[in-house]
Amino acid sequence: MNFLEKLFGKKSKEKVSVEKNTKKERAKPKVAPERIGELGEYKINIQLDQFPPNYKHLNDLMLExxxxxxxxxxxxxxxxxxxxIFVIETKNYAGEIKGGAQDKQWKVNKKFNMMNPFHQNYGHMEAIKSCLNSDNPYSFVSMISFTQRAVFSISPELRKMTSDELCVYDTELTEFIKRKIQVIKLQSTAPIYKEDEIESIYKSLTNANVTDPAIREGHKQALLSASAKEDKCSICNKPVSRKVKKFCMSNKKFQGKIYCFDHQKNIS
Incomplete structure (x- = not known):
């Protein structure tokens, strides 16, 4: 090999090396597990904020x-x-979601149990009614929103507009709300809530919303403590948060096991 071949051969190798490094730098950064849920909530917020001004949206509401x-x-x-009043619970599970409206537990990927989300949302609606402190009946629609990483194997009625319990994908949330409202309009001769009533409910819920960071952290720790027996790292037995558990359950490479953030890195 002569001098020129050596020279240009070396430059060619250097060019390939530079291109590889550049591709690595341009690679899309991975989203940390704890951020996935936050990004999903942000997408829902954007959708619900697009409704008319006389519709009022509250998110991350904490009530006694x-x-x-x-x-x-x-x-x-x-x-x-x-x-x-549409009460929406968001979920970030991946894989097959199987269950019915009356089932106490639902199945995730035929391996894990999750609490029936409609039972969970019923508790939320009861908290809202208690907060409003009124004998007037309230018209609720309970909605559970999953990301498109989920595959539904649920009771057919949970997808029908005649039901007040609806299971949807996050990308179709707005569409389902609009369609449900159209069905209610056909059944009602007049709106259920006047504008001043909506404003009153909105103010009551806003005033009742617990925003104290210490109380919110206490609530988080209480939930963690309640589920600590089952929500532990499979390696170190360290308790994990619900978000970490959900992330592990939705990630196929963990094969149904829960790992703390430190040990997730060691699972190939």
């Missing part, structure tokens, strides 16, 4: 509820409309 272990209920989203 003496029937729970922590003494509080934390509600992902509430949308107040003239045709009903």
């Amino acid at each position: 509820n003496m029937k729970t272990h922590s003494g509080f209920s934390q509600i992902d989203h509430v949308l107040l409309t003239p045709y009903g």
